[in-house]
Amino acid sequence: MTLLEINDLSVTYRMDDSPDVRAVEDANFVVDRGETFGLVGESGCGKTTLGKSILALLDDNGEVESGEAWFDGLLPEWEDGTGAATREAIEDPDVPVRSDGMMDLTALTTREMRRFRWNQISLIPQGSMNALNPVYKVGDQIVEAIRLHEPETTEEEAHERARELLERIGIDRERADDYAHEFSGGMKQRAVIAMAMACDPEMVIADEPTTALDVITQDRVLDAIGDMQDEFDVSLMMISHDISVMAETCDRLAVMYGGRVMEVGTTVEIFEDPANPYTLGLQNSFPSIEETGHRLLSIPGTPPTLQDPDDACRFAERCPWAVQQCYEGHPPNFDVEAAKAGNPNREADMRTHRSACYRLDMLETMRQEATEEDTWHQEPQTVR
Amino acid sequence: MASQQEELSWVDAAKRRWGYRYERFQRGWDQFTTHRLGVVGILILVVFMLWALFPSVFAPHPVNWKAFVGTEGGYLTAEQIRSMPHPPAFGDPFFAPLGTNYNGYGILTELVYSARTALYIGFAAGVLSSLVGVPLGLISGYYGDTWIDETIQRIADIMYSLPFLPLVVVLVAIRGITTTNIILAIVVKSWINNCIVIRGETLSLRENAYVDSAKVSGASDTRIVFRHILPHVLPLSFVYLAQDAAAAILTQAGLAYLGLADFTAHSWGLMLQQIQSQGYVFSAWWWLIPPGIAITLVAAAFYFIGFSMEDVANPQR
């Protein structure tokens, strides 16, 4: 069941005296209920911007330029008692609700979004262990989150819920009266998770939850997130550049590069059946602790500028298999299974394994050649 | 052949390098001018600098001009004497747009000729303060928490606790009452603030990785301080230079008012001292107000410039 549908979403940052930065362009993917979806890519690929745009947490100069983020959940005023959308809501052109009852998050006003946030989707920000305010009690901070987003709650109710949340996430309810510095690192992480779950959302976005953490602490954080999913039955969108963490935790992945989604598929598909030159390059440049002996590859060149980009495949400049067509426009999403069966130009549905690449006809060759260092150091086959 | 090629590239390289620095200066200037105050400050300062450099152009009369008798000297009638200080007169019986003081000297003329003293004090005190405070601050900060730092800071503490006025009196008693000596007295107290602020900046700058890497390359401490830390500290020091300049001008005006000034030099503070001692404070507004405004404007100009510079040195988003 679809929970979140990102549809041709483009996000731009307006700059004062230079061209706009097109941080995300034409992103397309779906997240189902109960699954863990990963947005993976290196710095500057747009994954954090995408995550923030869902919750309208972009910086002042960021705006959603086009596209929608459809969510299976409605604001109370647009639903009837059963959770379905009312007829008025669907028919009213000012209300961003579509006929199947999904709501466009990017079209909500500030006030509406404030009521939506935390109630249906919440965020575990980067560096979250330090997100706790040291001068307030931990319990009070959770209470604040509750009362901000569910203003009808009374103090006592909120306090009780805060204690309950802590308990469910594995912390003694008495600790709600402690301050952040009295919590161990792992407990702080769990407290932040409790805050994210304060209003029982449908989905949580975790932004780089393990970046810059030591390996054992990372282990604990992933454990805590796993417990959260078990306990609360919530869907998770993980944003990270660490492929190995994604491999372990996510069910499905979207690989992003230069603001575009390059490949989408289940985790197993992406790791065992990679179908995009960038994914191939990324995989071969990631050291694994098990393997030894083979030389890591690096992709020469640098990520593209997102300011006023050319209308070409974002990866074309660094791609060893780029052809003229690749420079003429960014490729659409093609179905990988169909390509393997001989039909490399079949456009893909949202849920199949898909890759934005014009060279799917030589997928096998690409995979072979990607493991050789020389492939990556050649000049691309055509010059612009 | 090769050397010519190299020479060309050397010139190009230099151009490029200075080009980048010019660009940075441009950006700094743009940042500076976003604050109208800074621009206003500069304009005010420019006016006063013109007064200081070309007083004869801006003053209606030469400095020894007296009302009724002009520059030749002569006697005044009793009635004329009684009319001093004379309110502003525009041609009849003489030209003095701001009137005269009790001796018959034109206020505007005095005002213009005093600008030189004020700016001299401002710049000299500001620059001297920085010349003493910044190097000491750098050394103190770089050797933070060692005996060098402790020594300098203790000296600073002791000098800080010296009371200002007695210090001025003593200095003046020993060395005579010149503007330069007043400046020295002011600097003796004002370098300390510079030192402490620069020390703070240096303490944090020396933790930067490029300092470590310079050390690993074998750079001596002197080299690190002057080539790696000083350039980052300079913008901040300009801010404090401006503030010190303003403070010095105000201080000197105050001292002059109290009678501790070089009576042979023209200064606005002296003008205020005269009006007070002659008792015309409540009657001769044309004598009282202009020097006061002039002092305020110059000090304000320095402060405005410092304020704008601070935004350039430490940009806040």
Add this chain to the structure above:
Amino acid sequence: MASGATDGSLVEIDGVSKYFDTAVSVTDRLFRRDPVPVRAVEDVSLTIEEGDIVGIAGESGCGKTTLGNLLVNLYDPTEGTITFDGMDITRMSSEEESAFRRRVQMIFQDPFESLNPRKTVLDSVVEPLRINGIGDGWSDRRQRVIEALEDVELAPAERYLDKFPGELSGGERQRVAIARALVINPDFIVADEPVSMLDVSIRAGVLNLMKDLQDEYGLTYVFISHDLSLIRYMTEKTAIMYLGDVIEYGPTDEIVESPKHPYTQSLFEAVPKVDPTLDRQRANVTGEVPSARDPPAGCKFHPRCPKIIPPDDWTGSQDAYRRLYQFRYSLIQRDLGPEDVDPDTRASEVDQLLSRGLVLDVPEEHRKSGEDLREGVDLDAVDLPPEAEEALRDAARNVLGGDYEAAIERVDRDFESICSSTHPTVPTMPEDPPACHLYLEETAEAPLAEQS
């Protein structure tokens, strides 16, 4: 412990310790307190041979960066000596120091911070040449800079000379930093997390470059990182550090494939696998890294260790002993006390205290069923021998009465482990056993080493 000077050894670290905050402040004197220093590096002895690539791995706070800084003489050791090619770098004359600085260089973690943002690439890379008086004249030095830039694959080098760090990408900056380290032809390079701030697809390039340069110039590297997969990729020998101690040292492949020290084992257990079809067990380690100011007595890892060694006469299971030691540790940390007892429930206070104190704070898969951090563990499920239970109950009663010292003493009287009483000998050569009593000859209990 100290190894004799071996032929081919380039760097000898001998009994080196580095403590911070050792100065006695005025307030300390007033209150008659002894200052508690941070023991960043403690009694490390290692030998590095010419041409080695040695990795130093560990989590943050283990002392690896401090050790790196000691190797390049950015700090002076509190104790011990470091010898570089026969020369004691802790007491060098200024000529010796100049010679040292010409042969030893460092690559820092943050490529932006390690280059002065106001200096061009040329200025930054030429500086070591100028400082050390290498090269005849400006154009010769400029040429050397160009060669260094070409070595690090920044081509065409001329175009990079007048750029400022802000105009370069992370990977390019790090290459400039490497060029600067190389331009004076050093013999020994310490690289402190050189790629951790770079993007994944750029890292490989920089790492491969470092490997190639090592081949070409016969360099000796010390590679410091917390990322074990990088350590595996780059190094031949690795030292694993924990809270200032080197706890395991040996050939990298051996350490990765069959780690011996329980901490090393848990480190490798915690690394996520890049294969989505593999399942992984979470690391079986309790708690967190303690403060370096007040490290645990004996083996610094013992409060967290899954394989803590019971005394010879222990009759219960290893799991039970581990829990007993958790209880003891929470007493030492004053983490458990009368306030954790709920007077309203039926269970006796002593039972409650034991139930909470014997819990293991490990991921769920390593816990007993029904065990809960808050509720505690079911006492019957823990198979403590009767004498042990007796001792623990006595200790609990002491705690309820507020006397922690007596409680700890009661446990130690009969049940003290060698792991907390004796600091294990740290390895100094790759063949040495790890710093764990399971492997040291003092403990003759080989069978116990297998039990877990």
